[in-house]
Amino acid sequence: MNILLVEDDSVTAEHIHKGLIEAGYSVDVISDGQQALLMMAAKQKEYSVLVVDRMLPSLDGLSLVRALRQDGCETPVIFLTAMSGINDRVMGLEAGGDDYLIKPFAFSELLARINALGRRGGLQRGEAVLKVCDLEVQMIDRIVMRCGDIIKVQQKEFSLLVILMKNTDRVVTKAMLLEQVWGFHFDPKTTVVETHISRLRAKVDKPYTSQLIHTVRNIGYSLHA
Amino acid sequence: MLSKNLLNSTSFQIAASSFVQIFYFFIVIGAVIVLMVNAELDKHLTRSVLETKKILQTQYLEKGEAGLVQTIEQYGQGRHAENHIYFVADKNSVKIAGNLAVPYRKYGWADVKPEVLGLDEELPFRVYGYKLGELYVLIGVSREITEEVFEIILFVLGVGFSLVLGFILLNGLYQAYITQSRIALIGATLDRIAAGNLMERISLQNNHDDIDQLSVKINAALEQISQLVNNLEQVSVDIAHDLKSPINRLNLHVYSLLKVLEYESEAADKAQLVVAEATAINNTFEALLRIAQIESGARKAQFQHIDLKDTLFSLLEAYVPVIEDGGFHSHIDILKSLPLDINGDKELLSQMFANVLANSLRHCSKGTTLSVFAGYKRKGLIQVIFSDNGAGIPAVEREKVFRRLYRLEKSRTTSGTGLGLSLVKAVAHLHDATLKLEDNEPGVKITFLFKAVDNNSGNSSYTKSHKARFF
Numbered sequence: 285m286n287i288l289l290v291e292d293d294s295v296t297a298e299h300i301h302k303g304l305i306e307a308g309y310s311v312d313v314i315s316d317g318q319q320a321l322l323m324m325a326a327k328q329k330e331y332s333v334l335v336v337d338r339m340l341p342s343l344d345g346l347s348l349v350r351a352l353r354q355d356g357c358e359t360p361v362i363f364l365t366a367m368s369g370i371n372d373r374v375m376g377l378e379a380g381g382d383d384y385l386i387k388p389f390a391f392s393e394l395l396a397r398i399n400a401l402g403r404r405g406g407l408q409r410g411e412a413v414l415k416v417c418d419l420e421v422q423m424i425d426r427i428v429m430r431c432g433d434i435i436k437v438q439q440k441e442f443s444l445l446v447i448l449m450k451n452t453d454r455v456v457t458k459a460m461l462l463e464q465v466w467g468f469h470f471d472p473k474t475t476v477v478e479t480h481i482s483r484l485r486a487k488v489d490k491p492y493t494s495q496l497i498h499t500v501r502n503i504g505y506s507l508h509a
Numbered sequence: 510m511l512s513k514n515l516l517n518s519t520s521f522q523i524a525a526s527s528f529v530q531i532f533y534f535f536i537v538i539g540a541v542i543v544l545m546v547n548a549e550l551d552k553h554l555t556r557s558v559l560e561t562k563k564i565l566q567t568q569y570l571e572k573g574e575a576g577l578v579q580t581i582e583q584y585g586q587g588r589h590a591e592n593h594i595y596f597v598a599d600k601n602s603v604k605i606a607g608n609l610a611v612p613y614r615k616y617g618w619a620d621v622k623p624e625v626l627g628l629d630e631e632l633p634f635r636v637y638g639y640k641l642g643e644l645y646v647l648i649g650v651s652r653e654i655t656e657e658v659f660e661i662i663l664f665v666l667g668v669g670f671s672l673v674l675g676f677i678l679l680n681g682l683y684q685a686y687i688t689q690s691r692i693a694l695i696g697a698t699l700d701r702i703a704a705g706n707l708m709e710r711i712s713l714q715n716n717h718d719d720i721d722q723l724s725v726k727i728n729a730a731l732e733q734i735s736q737l738v739n740n741l742e743q744v745s746v747d748i749a750h751d752l753k754s755p756i757n758r759l760n761l762h763v764y765s766l767l768k769v770l771e772y773e774s775e776a777a778d779k780a781q782l783v784v785a786e787a788t789a790i791n792n793t794f795e796a797l798l799r800i801a802q803i804e805s806g807a808r809k810a811q812f813q814h815i816d817l818k819d820t821l822f823s824l825l826e827a828y829v830p831v832i833e834d835g836g837f838h839s840h841i842d843i844l845k846s847l848p849l850d851i852n853g854d855k856e857l858l859s860q861m862f863a864n865v866l867a868n869s870l871r872h873c874s875k876g877t878t879l880s881v882f883a884g885y886k887r888k889g890l891i892q893v894i895f896s897d898n899g900a901g902i903p904a905v906e907r908e909k910v911f912r913r914l915y916r917l918e919k920s921r922t923t924s925g926t927g928l929g930l931s932l933v934k935a936v937a938h939l940h941d942a943t944l945k946l947e948d949n950e951p952g953v954k955i956t957f958l959f960k961a962v963d964n965n966s967g968n969s970s971y972t973k974s975h976k977a978r979f980f
Contacts, residue, residue, distance in 0.1 A: 293754060299761040366753040368795055369742075370802050370857070371811070388757035388791055390784075391764055440826060466827050470860045471792070473867035473929070479831045502781070 285332040285402050286310045290320040290348065291364065292340050296387070300335065300364075303391045304398070317343030321351055324359075331359050332402050335394070338365035338376070346379045353380035360401040364394065373469060392455065392503040399454045414449040417509045419488060419496055421449055430488055440465055441484045448497060448507035457504035481505060520688040524681020528674055535670045539663075546662055550655040554635045555618075561595075561648050562637065569641055577641065578606045594626065594634055594649030602645065614638065614645055621649070632656055691720050695727070706810055707735045738805050748798060756791050760784055789926075793914075796928040800913065803935040808854055814962060817849035817891060820858050821883055828866050836875030842882040849883055849891050851959045853940050861936035864929040865895045865955055873899030877952070891961050896954040907946050 287304055291297040292315040304311045312331075314320045317340035324331070334352075338345035349361050362383040363376040376384045383397050414421040420429045426442055428435040437445065443465045448456055458477040462468040466476070481497065489495050498506050561584075569577040577597060584595040585608035596607030602614050611627030616638045623630035626649075636649035694712065701709045710731060711724040763783050770777040802808070821843060832839045869879050877899040886892035902910060909915050911934040916927040933955075937944040943958040 293758070295758045295761060296754075299765065302765075366757065368753075368798070370799060370808055374811075387753055388760040388787065390760070466823065467856075468827070468859065468863070469856060470863070472827065472863055474828065474831050474870055475835075476827045476831055479834050480827075482834065483830060 286312070286330050287398065288320065288323065288331045288334045289313045290317065290334065290336045290340060290345065291315065292337060296337075296364075299391065300394065303395065307395055309398075316341050317345065317348045320348055324352055324357060325355070328357055328359065333398050334359055334361045335364050335398070336361055336381075338363055338367050338372075346375060349376075349380045362394070362397055362401060364389065390503070392500075393457050393459060396451075396455045396457045396460060396504065400451055400456070400460065414446065416449055416452050416496060416507060417494065418492075419449070421446060428488065430492060433491075435487050437484065437487055440480060441487070444480055444484055445488065445507075448505060451507070453506065453508045455500045455504050455506045459504075461504065477504075516685075518685035518689050521681045521685035524677055524684065528677050528681070531674060531677060532670075535666070535673075539666050539670075542662060542666065543659065546658065547655070550658060551635075554650050554652075554655065557650055558635065558637045558648050562639070562646075565646060565648070566641070569644075574642070574644065577644065577646075581606045581646075592651035592653055594636060594647060596647040597641075598645045598647075600643050600645070605644070607647070609647065613647060616640070620652070623651075688720065695720075695724060699727075702731060703806065703809070707731075707738055707807065738807065741801060741805060742807075748794065752794065753791065756787050759787050763787070793926045793928065796926050796932060797913070800928065800932050800935045803857065803932070803939050806939065808857065808939060812852045812854055814850060815853050815855050815858075817851055817853075817858070817893065817959065818843060818845070818847065818883060820855050821862065821881065821893070824859050824862050824866070825881065828863070832866075832870065832879055835870060837870065837873065838876070838878040840878055840880040842880070842884075844884060847884065849885075849959075850962045851891060851940065852962055853959075854936075857936045857939065861933050862893075862895070864933050868929055869895070869897045869899065869953070873897050873952075885961070886958060889961050891959040893957040893959070894954060896949045896952060898949060898952040901948060901952050902946070904948065907948075910946065911944075 287309050289297060289300055289304075289311055291300065291313065294315075297313050297315065301311050301313050312323070314323055319342075320336070320340075321343060324334075334349075336345045336349060340348065343351075345363060345365065349363075352359070352361075360382045361380060362385055363381045364385050364387065365372070365376070366387040368386040373384045382401055385394055385397060412423050414423065418431045421427070421442075422429070423446070428437050428442065428445060444461060447461060447464055461477050462472065465480075468476075481499075485495075485497050489497055494509065496507050496509065498508065500506050565577055565580060568580045572579070581595045581597050584590065584593070585606065590608050594607070594609055596609040596613070597605045598612065598614065599605055602612050604610075604612065609626055609628075611625075613621075613626060613636075615636075619636050619638070620633045621636050622633050626634060626636075628634075630651060630653070632652045634649040634651050636647055638645065638647045640646075691714070698709050698711045710728045713721050713724055713728075715721065763780050767777055767780050770780060822845075825839075825841060829839050829841070866879065869877070873879070877897050880894070880896045882892070882894040882896075884892060910930050913931045914927040915931075934944060937957055941960060943956075945956045945958075947954045947956070
């Protein structure tokens, strides 16, 4: 997967570049908004995800993404920015961003979001049945089954499970779960995610021999065999 | 609403005050005019009587008693007879000639009622009786002539007075309407500004009147406020960039360090502590910035019609498992069927309620019951109450807990920025909600009062049985 990183802070750019290379991605780094626009015009189809800072020289990140969307570019965009005002996230998403990550950030958080966005195209086509090992989720009937047993889960537990299954083998961070399951873009200051994951585990993992939901320390959760 | 307050407007009050002053002015002027005219008419009547007296005197001197009687006979029957009295009697008061049927004998000037003189008139007569030789002569003139003049004067004064006062009154109402319309426009503009549209300005009439001059000053003040808010936003951006960037780099460096440190080694644990501290610093000024942005009121422009019940249910759906699994008890008292509609920002309200719940969870011991109630206090007023039966907050500290960075002595060892309840206060204020923290005896009770946008839904019974059910 090729990623275009548009970031004018050299330390941040270097760190992300190095981290993504280590994670197996191919990364191009540009520090200027106008140059990024030119680059996308020339090589748009080569990139799977764009990571864009908002405060950039010559053309700010919002204008860059707006221009790309007007040109018909559908490449997923993550804003990576220090602008954390209460309207900034909305402005970013309205400009055409797909995700909004606020600095300072943990690299694992960025990586998880890039992974989720990079896979999004395929997932959005909508699988009717999600299956990981002996765990199965029927999306239309909202049925969860493991080893042939029907497991009764609450609405939010179902949402949690679906997100984890759609990101099988990848890490989903707590912040991503808070945003996607509850729509919280703030720190709940309690163990909301941990508690609901614990309840979900008690239903889909504990009665069975193999554990599928794994905790990734200080980051989030991953569902895999 | 405009007409309802019209009589209370300053313009109308000034007009009414002018009306009263001019009314008294007219009364005084009218009285002076009446007195002067009356005096002048009296003089005229007197002159008229005296001239007649002179003629009669001349007739008497020239032609004797017969000439006097003849003249009086003529006057008493001629065109002068109307409204006039001409009378002559002998020394025994026996009528000799004249148009008076009843005997009358008084000397000098007098105002006599017509019935005394046996006349079928309405108004008194101004009479003068005197002795001429052996004869008694009475000459008089009816006051009807003066009354007619009075009536004309009073009519002219009345019409003039009514026209002037009517004009003043109508002009007052018109000016009041114009003034109130302009004040209503200013009020509407200020309401839009209060709602977060900081670029709104009061439109001017350019007639340099008082309201225009006041509007210019208000616009100048608004410009300054807008500039300050812009400065605040710019400062926020600057802080975001200039302070957060070093913290971001610090974190990135520590993450790089963590990669080369042995997993779960002492050095790696220390490095994690550095990340945690950096995150805490960032969280503190993120919270400060967020509170400042909320207090600026700009977010009001994004307010939408929302049902508080939905916001609370979404939040409780996330938090009730945390409450129950954390060893606490929950008691939810919200009618599912009752709409609790307000204008607001769902995300900020969620964060506000989340902060209140998180605060209770952090500071209460296990076994505590956390209760949430939502409903109508009265028509148009929604009440949301979060309460617990924990240790509570000392009375002297209850107001202080909403201050920025204030932390209770007993809470200094627990995590938190000391900004959670400051944000609660800022969000409540943004929504024009009343916030009250009380002793729950035992525990803490926080009450929010919101203005409902749909009054029709109020006054529903709290006693219906189908309350919220979770899980």
